[in-house]
Amino acid sequence: MSGSAARRAEARHLDDDQRTAPAHPSQGPKAGARARTSAHDLRDTHGEWIRLARWLHERRITRLSGCTDDVWRAYIAERCSDVCRGHAEKICSMLTDLWAFDQLSAQPAGATRPPWDIEGVDAFPPSVGGSDGGENSTEPLDPQVLGPLLVWAIRFVDDFADDILAAWSERCRLFAAASANQATAKSQVALEEFLLPRVRSGTPLPSIRQKGRSTLARTYIAALTGVSTSRVNRFATKHQLYGLLAERPGASPLHVPIRGQIEGKPWREHIDFEGRRADAASRHSRSDPLPVFDRYAPAGSAGAAIRLLS
Known part of the structure; x- marks a missing residue:
């Protein structure tokens, strides 16, 4: 049998083994992982195996058993020279499957174990191009930088948490009130007295940001005046308030x-219904770590109150 024919036979056996065999013992299932790989992953894995076979053929290596440790290292360095770290790790995993499923085959081809499965994938490939922006993709902060940041974070919670949590409770109360409101003649008068003087005097209107634009803070206004949000919307349409908001967006304290x-x-003049910074001093600190609190605060919890400042 020629080298190419032998390699094709080996590939067919491994292909059959991958579709029918359970996961190799050395590749224990991770928490939450599926028991079977998807058809999409199978296709990608087979594609990586074919790519390796062609690379070996160009170097006149006709058997998987000829894929020595040095050959593996040379291939993975070339294969992953222009991919991001996450993709490189996935490629290593796919190539490890080639060896793993060969161990389960009734007719093993003698595929050798890739060195990264023994030494750990972190050292492979030696040089990875690109960046996927994932975890640990940048150098760690120097302790002299990280220390003050941690102190700042602790002080922020100690000094301002009571204000933030109180604002979050008030915001939740306003949402509940707006949802329960029923329009009455009295609440209609309250709505007119709340908005019309602002319209006539040129005062900024209570607003929030929605899809990149300023729009009327309907829930906020409904909660303060006792009307429904739909009544606020009809009032705003009648008096063309949405057009005014482009020129006069205001706070909703x-x-x-x-x-x-x-x-x-x-530390600030007030906390806004939407969470925008109210004071001029804080507007100069757009790069502060406040969004970090928003990102990790679980929805519906006390920690989610930090979202008011994001």
């Missing part, structure tokens, strides 16, 4: 006291 201080002064 929550009526909770600000007790936290920085150098003896309140």
Whole structure:
């Protein structure tokens, strides 16, 4: 049998083994992993095996048993020279499957074990191009930088958590009130008295950001005046308030006291219904780590109150 024919026979056996055999003992299932790989993954794995076979053929290596440790290292360095780290790790896993399923075959081809399955994939390939922006893709922060940041985070929670949680409770109360409101003649008058003076005087209107644009803070206004959100919407349409918002977007302050201080002064003028920064000083600190709190705060929990500041 020629080298090419032998390699094709080996590939057919491994293909059959991969579709029918359970996972190799050395590849124990991870928590939450599926018991069977998907058809999409099978296709990608076979594609990687074919790519390896062609590379071996160009170098006149006709058997999988001839794929020595040095050959594996040379191939993976070339194969992963222009891919991101995450993709490189997936390629290594697919090539490890070639050896793993050969161990289960009734007619093993003698595929050798890739060195990264023994030494750990972190060392392979030696040089990886690109970046997938994933975890640990950048250098760690110096302790002299990280230390003050951690102190800042702890002080932030200690000094301002009461204000944030109080604002979150008030925001939830306003949402509940707006949902339960029923329009009455009295609430209609309250709505007119709340909005019309602002329209006539040119005062900014209570607003939120939605899909990149300012729009009327309907829930906020409904909760304060006692009308339904649909009544606020009809009122705004009648008086063409949505057109005014492009020129006069305003804050929607929550009526909770600000007790936290920085150098003896309140740390902000108020906390907004939407969570926008209210004071001029804080508008100069767009790069502060506040979004970190929003990203990791679980929805519906006390920690989600930090979303008000994101």
